[in-house]
Amino acid sequence: MRRIDLICKLAGPFFIALIDGVSTQVAILVNLGMNLLSISVEYYAIAKVYQMVPALHAPKRSTVEDTGASDAQHGRRYLRAPLTVLRGLKFYFQHRAFLPSFSCALLYFTVLSFSGQMVTYLLSIGYNSFHIGIARTISVAFEISATWIAPAVMSKIGPIRAGIWFLSWQMMSLAAAASGFWGIRSEIMAATCLVCGSISSRVGLWGFDLSAQIIVQEEVEPDHRGSFSSMEASWQSTFELCSYATTIIFSRPEQFQWPVLMSCAAVFTGGGLYTMFVRSRRGHLFHLPQCIEPKRRGSVPPGLRYERLA
Numbered sequence: 001m002r003r004i005d006l007i008c009k010l011a012g013p014f015f016i017a018l019i020d021g022v023s024t025q026v027a028i029l030v031n032l033g034m035n036l037l038s039i040s041v042e043y044y045a046i047a048k049v050y051q052m053v054p055a056l057h058a059p060k061r062s063t064v065e066d067t068g069a070s071d072a073q074h075g076r077r078y079l080r081a082p083l084t085v086l087r088g089l090k091f092y093f094q095h096r097a098f099l100p101s102f103s104c105a106l107l108y109f110t111v112l113s114f115s116g117q118m119v120t121y122l123l124s125i126g127y128n129s130f131h132i133g134i135a136r137t138i139s140v141a142f143e144i145s146a147t148w149i150a151p152a153v154m155s156k157i158g159p160i161r162a163g164i165w166f167l168s169w170q171m172m173s174l175a176a177a178a179s180g181f182w183g184i185r186s187e188i189m190a191a192t193c194l195v196c197g198s199i200s201s202r203v204g205l206w207g208f209d210l211s212a213q214i215i216v217q218e219e220v221e222p223d224h225r226g227s228f229s230s231m232e233a234s235w236q237s238t239f240e241l242c243s244y245a246t247t248i249i250f251s252r253p254e255q256f257q258w259p260v261l262m263s264c265a266a267v268f269t270g271g272g273l274y275t276m277f278v279r280s281r282r283g284h285l286f287h288l289p290q291c292i293e294p295k296r297r298g299s300v301p302p303g304l305r306y307e308r309l310a
Helices: 002-022 024-052 067-094 098-106 116-124 129-157 159-183 187-219 222-249 257-282
Strands: none
Touching: 002 024, 002 129, 067 098, 067 222, 098 187, 098 222, 098 257, 116 129, 116 187, 116 222, 129 159, 129 187, 159 187, 159 257, 187 222, 222 257
C-alpha cells in the first residue's frame, strides 16, 4: 500500500508537469479528466468495502436524548477538545515508537527536494525548465526505486537495521551536497552539487520512511494506531510548514544557504533520535566484521597470550 501511495504521489505531479511543459490547457484538462474518473473508482471501492464488512451495516447509535442534552454535549465537547489534544500528545511522546516516528517527521523539514522552493532557486541562478525537468525525472526514478529496494533490504536485515542504513545514506548524501554547495564558488556548479546530493538522498529518505512505518505498525497497539498516526501526520505537516517559513524569512537567492543548513540540521537531528532508538533496542548500531570485533576475555588461547615476566 505504501508503495502505491508513493508512486501516485511522485509520478502523478511529475507527469502533469511534463504535460504542462507542452500545453497548460491540456494539463488542466487531463487533471480534470483524471479527477472525474477517480470519482467512480472511489465510489466502487467504498461500496465494495461496505459489502465485505458486515460491521459497517450496523446503524449508528445516538447517545443524545434531547436538544438540551445535545447543546450541553456540544459545550462539553469544546471544553474537552484541548484536553484530548494534550492526552494525544502525552501518549505520542511517551510511546516506545515515538523516536522512529518523530525522526521520520523531522525529515519533512527540508528544502532539498524538487518542490517550489528549490526549483525557484535553481531558476534564479540560471537553470532552465529543461534542466529542471531532467533532474526531476532522475529524482522520481530514485524515489520510486526506494519502494523496491527498501522491502528487499528489510527482508534481509529487518526494519530497524534497514532504517539506520537508509538514514545514514541520506545523511551522507546531504553532507556531501551541502559541503559542495558551501565550498564551490561557481553558483551553477554549487547548485549542481546540491542537486546531485539531493537526488541521491531520496533513496535514503523513502527507504527510511518505509522502515519507520513498518516499525510504527508493529509497535503501536491496534486501538491507538489512528490517534498515533494522526499525531505523526500533524508533526509532519508542522515541519513542512517550517521549511516554507525558512524561505519566507530568507527569501533572496543568495540566502538559500541558510535554509539548506537548517534542512541538513533537521535531518541530522532525526538521525540522532533514531540512533538513540536503535541503540536502546539492539545495544549497538552496526555489526563489526569478525576480524576486528572485540574478543571476550578468556577467548584467546593461553599459548598466544603475553606472559608476565617474573
